Amino acid sequence: MTLPQEIIRRKRDGAALSSDEIADVVDGLTTGAMTEGQIAAFAMAVFLNGMTRDEAVALTLAMRDSGTVLDWSDLPGPVTDKHSTGGVGDNVSLMLAPIVAACGAFVPMISGRGLGHTGGTLDKMDSIPGYTSQPDTALFRRTVREAGCAIIGQTADLAPADKRFYAIRDITGTVESIPLITASILSKKLAAGLGSLVLDVKAGNGAFMARKRDARKLATSLVAVAEGAGLSTTALVTGMNQPLAPAAGNALEVAVAADFLTGRARPRRLTDVTVALASEMLYASGVAGNTREATERALDALETGRAAEVFERMVHALGGPADFLAGHADHLPKARATLAVTAEAEGYVQAIETRRIGIAVVELGGGRRRPEDTIDHAVGLAELAPLGTKVARGDPLAIVHAQTPAAAEAAAATVRAAYTLGEARPKPDKAVIRRVTADG
Structure with missing residues (x-):
């Protein structure tokens, strides 16, 4: 095993690391052999000098393999997911997962907590009383099978190296590194055992990538590294020059999602992004033969109330109120x-x-x-x-x-x-x- 300080020095000086050196870093992250200071120094070296595609693929796969990799081959349908790079008022996942599940795909959505100024899907779900956002694997699998989707957080055995790395990046000014964002996102998604993935890469003054060209660069990196790691992936670059939902804050965004699913209020911009991502997921997973059919199916799942039913089943299966959508105003803090x-x-x-x-x-x-x-x-x-x-x-x-x-x-x-x-x-x-x- 190469000494951590030697790996940090090589990356500091602009060298391309070998897959073995990257594996050593990930091992140090997982076992605690690397100190918080060493991890922060490595993150800053990558932030300043970047990574090649091969390095990013190696980092992604090593972080995926730092824990359990799920297998969904027993499910009677395709397994797909979406990930957003983070924005303000971005509660899309709460509507998207049940929409796609209502159309016949399975969505095991492993989400993160808030990072910097952006909200986290997991923090939103924690607003729901009784909801188990970090269930054991058995409950996670049962919920996905029975409800069609489950929105949860990283469990201790899914990409544990990323969990530690993520927390340190948040407080050391290294969040915006494209290869680190890429590896963080994809290691979790690969560990989730997906058949396809759709990415929502935000661009604008509320995103980590303020400029459209930087967001496109990140989207291109994510797609290239995912494909290099064997995961079929597409991305949409979406605007973040204003909050996506008409609310920002955990319980308030959950309330917006409840109103969206039940048809009480569907803001146009939020609808456009949600349906576009649903269409991509349904097409990528093979549920729909083209994007036009996929869009029609997504809208039908909303209008008929099937998506709302899926959301309610998921919430109840994970410990939340059975009547959450009807009584969310009483249930939310x-x-x-x-x-x-x-x-x-x-x-x-x-x-x-x-x-x-x-x-x-x-x-x-x-x-x-x-x-x-x-x-x-x-x-x-x-x-x-x-x-x-x-x-x-x-x-x-x-x-x-x-x-x-x-x-x-x-x-x-x-x-x-x-x-x-x-x-x-x-x-x-x-x-x-x-x-x-x-x-x-």
Whole structure:
């Protein structure tokens, strides 16, 4: 085994690491043989010098093999999943998994917690009382078989090397490294035993990749490395210059998902991204013969209520209330204080500094400053005005949900500063920007 400091030095100096050296790093991550300082130094060396495709494939496979790799060959249908690189108000997974499952595929969705200013799907699911977000393998498998999908977190035996690496990257300024993001995402998905994968790569001021060209570069890396590791993968680059859902914060986003699935409210932008990803998953998994048929099937699953039924079965199977969708307002936690963020002038919403919206949620307690921080699932922002909204002076731009009036005031100031109003209506902000495949 090569000394960790020698591997760090080689990567610091721009060398391409061998698969054996990368395996040594992953072994050190898994066993604890590498210190937190050494892992942080390795992450920074990769952040600054990058990795070749072969290095990224080797890192991905080594992290996959650091734990159990699931086998779903006993299921009577294709196994597929989606992963988002993270955004603000991105609650798509909560609707997407049941939509796809209602169409005949199986979706074992292993999700992450919040990272930086972006929310995590797992934190959203933890808002649901009784929901077991980290079940044992037997319960996970049973839920996928019986409900068609299960949204859970990494268990201790699935890609354990990534779990430690993920937490350290979050606090060392190395989140945005393309090869590290690639290996982190794909190691978990490969460990989940998927037959196909669709990626949602965010681009915009609320994403880790603010520029479209950087998001496309990440999407291309993800698809290339996934294909190199033997997993059929496509990606959509989607816009994140504004929150995707009209809410940011865990329980508030779950409420939006409940209203979406039951048909009470389906915001257009959120619908566009959700249905586009569902179409990709149904086509990639072979459930639909083309994307047009896939889109029709996804919409039918929503309109007939079958997707809502799947979501309810999943929630109940994992310990949540059997009547969650009908009674979500009673089941979800509520903050003690609410405050409207009002417009200080008349005009159109011309721009939103979406990262500030995410930071406001973190400052309220809805995200983490440190890996060990406890999440307050009740706090966040609701009724966020989207780009292009016309407002009069005093109209609400958002509603803050906080635990104290002082926290609400502080968040309101952050949100107000994130909004730019002007006289002209801005051009529509495209929800789905580009499709990326292995062919380019």
